[in-house]
Amino acid sequence: MNFEVKLSVQEILQNKHFEHARVIAGKSGLYRFVRWVHVLEITSIENLLNGNELILSTGVGWKEDKDAFGSLVQQAIKSNAAGICIELGTYISKVPQEIIDLANSCDFPIIVFFKKVKFIDITQEIHSLLIKKHYQTLSDLEEYSSKLNQLLLSSNPQKKILQLLHDYLKVTVFYISNQGEIQVVSKKTSAEQEQIIKLLKDDKIPEHMNIAHQSVQALNQTFADLFIISERNDITEFESLILDRSSIALAQSLLRELYIEEQRKTEEAEWVRTWLEGRNTDEQIHRYLSELEPNLKPQGCTVLLCKADNLSKITSEFTYLKLYVRSIFERRGIFLFSHIEKNKMIFILLNNRKSNDFKCRVKEGIEDLKKSEFIKKQNFSKLSFSVGKFVNNLGGVKNSYHTAKETMNIREKMPNSLCHYFYEDLYIFRLVLAANEQGVLHEFISDYIGPVISHDQQNNGELLKTLKIYLQCKGAKKETAEQLHIVRQTLYHRLDRLYELIGRDFMEPYKRQAIEVSISAYEYASVSEFPYEYNSIIKSS
The missing domain is CATH 3.40.1390.20 (HprK N-terminal domain-like)
Known part of the structure; x- marks a missing residue:
């Protein structure tokens, strides 16, 4: 102690x-x-x-x-x-x-x-007096903790804990949640309470007012702030300990409420699954949401996929995991539904604020989640996130879910230089994936850069890299040579060889576009599960 x-x-x-x-x-x-x-x-x-x-x-x-x-x-x-x-x-x-x-x-x-x-x-x-007082303080703390434990077993413990804190210390108690809800236990008038609230918000506490503060934390998140205010004496260490015990009890009460709420939402999984499959009408969706959260006015939505190899091994932690993810996004004005499928969690993110910064808030939530101690303690293997298409119509969740899966599929195969979470940021790789599914990707690559790839494979050369950098530099030879760390004469020699293999017209607009797409497609194919088959086609072409 x-x-x-x-x-x-x-x-x-x-x-x-x-x-x-x-x-x-x-x-x-x-x-x-x-x-x-x-x-x-x-x-x-x-x-x-x-x-x-x-x-x-x-x-x-x-x-x-x-x-x-x-x-x-x-x-x-x-x-x-x-x-x-x-x-x-x-x-x-x-x-x-x-x-x-x-x-x-x-x-x-x-x-x-x-x-x-x-x-x-x-x-x-x-x-002897000091020792007796020490033991008496310990006894008082234990007695107070016992009262807190009894209250935690009762209904509506939060209000009772605040009342106990007020009665025990004879101080004014303020409880302010992250959502702005304020609870006050005090003998002061309403006007005096309003004045103190204003002072707290403006951080202008007068000298005669002694104040102590403790955060109410659960799952490494702060959900509320607890204040005690005394105008008689300085806040003692004993009173600070009582405040700390009270905040812990409030956190336990809050965690229990959140857990029960999350369990209730788990029972809604079947409805969420039908929503993802597109089997709910717009009217059914809005009616369900209005009954669940009357104040929810979603301004569009998207689907977030969270995938990890060992996700299925922590079944007992799913409720707490979903609860934690919910707390991360709700602080950013994003209401969340969740669903579990084998090694991935599916989240429907409903925007409850203006839509102009929705993408930014989703990204912040993902980054916050990835670096959190709670997630690190789970020791997830190959944890990854993918976000589907943003849709204004809630009935379009099926489309967002489909594109989120496409994003996950592409991100697992695309080069490290393009590690974006969002479907809209995959650019040309969306067409690459579609061409691969249609069975025309290999032929397309072979038609435009097949000879260059064959030359590099046979001669251990770097013509394809040279071609890529040359196109990125818009044909500027000096800049290309600098990026490749070669002299200008070596670049000229490589360009002459490229002219022989794919023609002198490869900087023409349409052909250049096709070659750039072919290079991106080849990079995608090189890290996918079918490089051997693809290389065989190149060699036979």
């Missing part, structure tokens, strides 16, 4: 050993906390204190030396000591007025004993 128990100087003065003692300076500092009692009889003490010590002394170290006494008090004040207790009579007869004035100016308590006291009895008694 990482906290310290402290007694105030005022509390210690109630002890029987101080019945003949009197505070002669620094009465305004009696609120100071004491964490230890220390006997000191020397004048150089600055390096012997850590702060909040109550010093006991007979004055033998300085006797009637006023300057040494003053130096001692200054060092104690500088070291943030709680106060000093001096036994008058044997070595020191009185405390000089200058030192009393210094102590008063710094609210530093000076306490004098007019009768002899046993310092050993004082230290034992106060240290």
Whole structure:
């Protein structure tokens, strides 16, 4: 348990050993906390204190030396000591007025004993008090935690936990969710509560208002903020611990509610599956959504596929995984439906904000998901994401789902330089995939760059690479040579060979387009599952 128990100087003065003692300076500092009692009889003490010590002394170290006494008090004040207790009579007869004035100016308590006291009895008694208070604090924390656990087993625990926190600490409690919902437990008027809310939002808390804050977190996400506000005293470490225990209980309550809600949504999987298959009419979709979420006004949607080799091995974690993914996207104004199929999860993402930045928010959600600690702990193998076509009509989910699968298929085979999540960013590879499915891809590649590929295979050459860079540089020979890291003469030699193989007209607009598509198609085919078959066709052509 990482906290310290402290007694105030005022509390210690109630002890029987101080019945003949009197505070002669620094009465305004009696609120100071004491964490230890220390006997000191020397004048150089600055390096012997850590702060909040109550010093006991007979004055033998300085006797009637006023300057040494003053130096001692200054060092104690500088070291943030709680106060000093001096036994008058044997070595020191009185405390000089200058030192009393210094102590008063710094609210530093000076306490004098007019009768002899046993310092050993004082230290034992106060240290015993500190230990007892420590155990009492532990007991109080356990008692409070027990009450929280009981509330977690009741209905509507969130409201009851906030009420318990308020009653236990006698402070104002504010609970602010990420959606902007605010719950207040306070004896303040509505106007006063509104004023505090404004101060919290503007981050302009006045000095007289002591405040402590704790986030309500679950699944590595912050769902709400919990505040306690006191206008009486500073927030103590004990009160901070009570606040922390309360926030954890609220997180447990929230997680349970979210889990139950996710379980309910799991039961809707059959309806989602029929939606993906296009068997629901627009009217059925909108009616279902209005019953489920009356405030949901989707501005288009898309389908996100999440695929991993070992996804099926964590069946027990599916609900938490879906819950986590939902929290990621809902923070970005995206409502989510989910469905599981073997080694992939299918998410229907409904845009609940303006559509101009929908794609950007989807991408942010994917990136946030990939780098999250929650996902890393699952140790997914070959985790990948693909996003289908954006559709304005909710009945077009089937089309978005089909294009998401196409995107996944292409991304598994395309060059690393084009690792886009979105169907619309696949560019020419969409035509490449269609040509491959039609069975004309190999013939197309062979017609336009087949001789170049055969030459490179037979001579271990780099004509195809040269051709690609030359086209990318729009025929600029100097830039091409620089990118290939070759001299201009070598480039001329390669271009002459390309002229022989595919003709001098390969920079003509239509032929150039066909060659560029052929190069992209060859790169796609080279990393797909059929390169051997393709190479055989090239060799036989």
